[in-house]
Amino acid sequence: MTTKGFRDPEKALNWVNEIYQANVNYLRHAFDQYAQGQEMESRVRANYPYVMISTTKGPSVDNRLSYGFISHPGTYSTTLTRPDLYRNYYLEQFTLLLTNHPQAELIVGVSEQPIPLHFALGDKFHLERDLTPDHIAHLPLLFDQPDLASMDDEIPNGRHEVKAGEPGPLALFTAPRVDLSLQRLKHYTGTAAEHFQKFVLFTNYQFYVDEFIRDCHTLMAKNEDGEAPGQDQYTAFVEPGNVITQNANMPAEKVDDGKKPPRLPQMPAYHLKRKDGTGITLINIGVGPSNAKTITDHVAVLRSHTWLMLGHCAGLRNSQKLGDYVLSHGYVRFDGVLDNAVPPWVPIPALSEVQVALEQAVADVTGFKGYDLKKIMRTGTVATVSDRNWELWEQKVPVQQLSQSRAVALDMESATICTNGFRFRVPYGTLLCVSDKPLHGQLKLPGMADTFYRERVDQHLKIGVLTMEKIRAMGAGRLHSRKLRSFTEVAFL
Numbered sequence: 079m080t081t082k083g084f085r086d087p088e089k090a091l092n093w094v095n096e097i098y099q100a101n102v103n104y105l106r107h108a109f110d111q112y113a114q115g116q117e118m119e120s121r122v123r124a125n126y127p128y129v130m131i132s133t134t135k136g137p138s139v140d141n142r143l144s145y146g147f148i149s150h151p152g153t154y155s156t157t158l159t160r161p162d163l164y165r166n167y168y169l170e171q172f173t174l175l176l177t178n179h180p181q182a183e184l185i186v187g188v189s190e191q192p193i194p195l196h197f198a199l200g201d202k203f204h205l206e207r208d209l210t211p212d213h214i215a216h217l218p219l220l221f222d223q224p225d226l227a228s229m230d231d232e233i234p235n236g237r238h239e240v241k242a243g244e245p246g247p248l249a250l251f252t253a254p255r256v257d258l259s260l261q262r263l264k265h266y267t268g269t270a271a272e273h274f275q276k277f278v279l280f281t282n283y284q285f286y287v288d289e290f291i292r293d294c295h296t297l298m299a300k301n302e303d304g305e306a307p308g309q310d311q312y313t314a315f316v317e318p319g320n321v322i323t324q325n326a327n328m329p330a331e332k333v334d335d336g337k338k339p340p341r342l343p344q345m346p347a348y349h350l351k352r353k354d355g356t357g358i359t360l361i362n363i364g365v366g367p368s369n370a371k372t373i374t375d376h377v378a379v380l381r382s383h384t385w386l387m388l389g390h391c392a393g394l395r396n397s398q399k400l401g402d403y404v405l406s407h408g409y410v411r412f413d414g415v416l417d418n419a420v421p422p423w424v425p426i427p428a429l430s431e432v433q434v435a436l437e438q439a440v441a442d443v444t445g446f447k448g449y450d451l452k453k454i455m456r457t458g459t460v461a462t463v464s465d466r467n468w469e470l471w472e473q474k475v476p477v478q479q480l481s482q483s484r485a486v487a488l489d490m491e492s493a494t495i496c497t498n499g500f501r502f503r504v505p506y507g508t509l510l511c512v513s514d515k516p517l518h519g520q521l522k523l524p525g526m527a528d529t530f531y532r533e534r535v536d537q538h539l540k541i542g543v544l545t546m547e548k549i550r551a552m553g554a555g556r557l558h559s560r561k562l563r564s565f566t567e568v569a570f571l
Contacts, residue, residue, distance in 0.1 A: 079097050081185060081187030083185050083186075084185075085176060085183050087176055087184070090172050090184045091161060091165065094158050094168065097186070097187070098160075101124035101125060101126070101127075102124065102198045104124045105122065106199065108122040109195060109199065113209060121220055121221075123192050124192070124198070126157040126159060126188075126189050126193055127187070128158065128187060128188070128189035128191075129158060129186050130155035130184070130186075130245060130248070131183070132185075133151045135181060136151065137178040138179070138180060142555075142560075143174075144562065145174070145567070145571045146170075146174025146177075146569060146571070147174065147175070147178040147569055148175070148178075148179065149567065150566075152245075153246070154245050154247065154248040156247060156249040156252065156253075157189045159193075159254075159256050160260065163271060167571070171571065172184060174569075175569060191228060194225070194257070195217065195222060195223065197224070197254070197261070201260065201264040228252055228254045228255070229252070230255075231255070231419065233247045233252075234501055235420075235501065249568055250378075250570065251379050256379045263347075263376050268318030269316055269317075269347045269349065273316040274359050275356065275358055276355055276357075276383040277357070277358045277383055277386075277549065278358075278377060278384070279359065279542050279543075279546070280360075280370070280388070281362055282362070282363060282365050282390070283362070285535045286535055287360065289539050290348055291317070294323075294348070297312055297315070298314070298315050298326060312350050312357055313325050313331075313352060313353050314333075315348070316336075316348065316351060318339055318342060318347070318348075320336030321337070321338055322334075347362075348361075358543060361373060361377075366464065367413035367491060367493075368415055370490075370491040370498075371415045371416060371494050374499070378502035381504075382504050383505065383558075384432060384507070384549050384557065385506045386506070386508070386545060386546065387510070388509060388538055389491060389511070391510035391511070392488040393512035394480055394488060394515075395486055398512050398515065399512065400512055401512065403454060403456070403509055403538075404458065404487040404512065405433065405458075405509055406428070406457075406459070406492060406496075406507070407433065407458065407459070408460070409426050409492065409496060409497070410459060410461035410462070410479075410483045410493065413464045413490070414464060416494060419501055426493070426496050427500075427561055428507075429506065429559055429561065430559075431557055432506065433507065435507075439542075439544040439548060440509070440541055442544060443544060458485070459486060460486070460492050460510065461479075461480055461488045461493075462493030462494060505549075505557055505559065509541060509545070
């Protein structure tokens, strides 16, 4: 297919879509023939579309923006995938580039990057189930397989080196990297990528999920007495297995019926959807920094507007009470899982837009205002560890380090999520709830924990949801802070 230049972002995106669909359809047709036993005479290959832009001048741009422009003249390019899923995202990036570089045009064509067969078939096809062992064994001889060399994170990690004569990167993620994560999201969360919303809550307890499910089903239920708050905003609620409950107060839409899975996936996701995709997704990531890194590595390709951790923590100050909140403004990274990608000396700053929204939401839900907020919430440093039994360490070591860092709370996920947010340029924040005070003799034991969970989960979740609604009202341009962008930044959000 021919390479074309565009000054119209809509036409550029339509050509991206034509290239992608033609190449994917070609792969699917060839694979169908192969699966039916037809002999293949030669290797089958189809490639991703790409978009490229060249500039000789600096941008004409509102200097408050953190993305949507090229800061240094030159040529920049990226491969693209799933224009059906990313239509609004690509259209925004294309529009900003053409607006901020009025002398340039977008060049769209077929790249040299092959589309792996697995990604062309989609997340509903399972090679191991639908092919014989012999067919599977011969696949690499005929079709391109996923190649890890084209899926690394050197661009977001700030280590990508542009070779002489090659264009610079236009986006954080290449098309194969995006496709890999879209597949992994379905595997880990039990829901398709199309259902994920722009505002993502992470939690480490099923109690929050249970409460979220109840609240969302209430929003979706028919209300004969007039709309409840939020019922006019959210169109559907999606659970693992892509089980969709539509808002009974809105006209019904034709949707594919999902199926409840026989068992929950590793990190189940639940989606309270808005028509524009700016609803709220809740993911139960379980316990530990490894899970936190795993899921945020993949959610990152969806280009969220905010990640927020709602979880429990050990309170480290004797003045704290069980049930008090901790609003993190800094992190001590004892978890270690991201040290190779983001060295420990890199600061993970608090983002004022998220911090203000969190504090306002706590005040609105609890009724405490101003100075009285200090009665139930402490702002400070959170330490994140990888060992759940940190209390069994020789106590002189953790006590000294926690004291030197001025930490007020300790958990196992917050620093990991926020460090990955910093790494992938996704706004982030943390609001934790004190569930035990090990340094002061109050351990998390069954009876104490059960009472605490029942009393605090509902309020904590309401604060998280309200925070996301406050942040959404700010608009993406204000939210995506320049603090998250480097001086050698890619143009795409």
